[in-house]
Amino acid sequence: MLATGPRALLQDGGRPGLASIGVGRSGAADRGAWALGNRLVANDGGGASVEVLLGGLRVRAERDVLVALTGAPAPATIDGRPMGHNTLLPLPAGAELALGTPDRGLRTYLAVRGGIVVDEVLGSRSTDTLSGIGPPPLEAGATLPVGPSPRAFPLVDVAPVALPSDGPVTLRVVAGPRDDRLADAGALVATTWTASDRSDRVGLRLTGEPLRRRDDAELPSEGVVRGAIQLPPGGEPVLFLADHPLTGGYPVVGVVRDADVDRAAQVRPGQSVRFRLA
């Protein structure tokens, strides 16, 4: 690891099923992009990849490895030669892979054939930024161990998938469970929200005309899901992402459809977000 850029974390499929000890799932923020990278390098079961925030990553291979870049299309070079996105890339021993800043999207995934095999914590190599569980954020100078190559061979060289949007993003939302707490049930979908630069892996924070609550009655803390749109007293919603808390005390007025949450994880600060009931 020669440079990490603004932030580079290891992420895999996370830690499902540990709520009884207070542990959230975490895992890749854009699950589809993470899974695509692993499919390209033919990792069965989904290995740990590097989740790179806004490019800037530089790594050098100590031996020949196969890698793939998915998610936000950070312009990539290997020893200065431009390389493709969503495609299988041979990285020879001694070669340097460098990522520029993507012009759209937030998170780029570097998948490696064999996966990155640091020690697991509670069954996963994901860094949960809320709880602090998992490996620490990656730092320049670190060496990332690559696991043995899986039995399967890569079947596709390139995956034609849509890139993250650089324009307004519309997310499908299911109303509830606490939409009855809104003074105006239609205001969530009528408002054009702007993604705040205070967003992180815990949640996409949205700014705009604050939503008013019907009353300020206290809500006992209750379980929240990835994709939940929570309404703090200030009235500006927070859309929970991979490292969301297990429970929250502010009303959840809608939940983004599971298939659309990955796109929310690629929204950049300043980008417009709208919700559509569907």
Place this chain on the structure above:
Amino acid sequence: MRALTCGDAAVLFEVETLDEAVALAAAVRAAELPVVVDVVPAARTVLVVTDPGADLGALRHTVSELPVAEAAVTADADPVEIHVVYDGPDLDEVASLTGLGVDEVVAAHTATPWRVAFAGFAPGFPYLVGGDPRLQVPRRDEPRTSVPAGSVGLAGQFSGIYPRATPGGWQLLGRTAATLWDTDRHPPALLAPGDRVRFVRVDR
């Protein structure tokens, strides 16, 4: 029991009491339903998270038919003692909200043993119930962006302890040096659901 819509990959079941919620969560876990990814009990609710594409109508029906036993309480074991320095930033606010003096707030918090209802919010964060009912206060209007590890607080019917520094909206009474969570320890959480806890005032 009410089943509330919670997106397309979960159902939020709402019940009348915390004991019902704890018992329902245990019943859902025991049923080992193949579509269920996780079960999150809370004060009046049980969130059942599924794989994407699960038949949520069928899940609602199955859960409503589950046999639910009384919540198990391990009342026999000695309480775990948590030493607290009561110098939290919200002590005066809690005193004013409850109409008690600061010393009375501390006395009320330490006099009655609490019980861990469930874990949540952060790994090893215990939601404690059964303390002095005069200590029910709302959470802060604006959550703090960082609450120090070991902070002991109040919100609603609960007391809780922050295992590590996180954002949080609880009213903070003080701090403890106890290690609530350590992934290298087995089990990693100091406190498990059902455990009893007694807070003890210390000077430092």
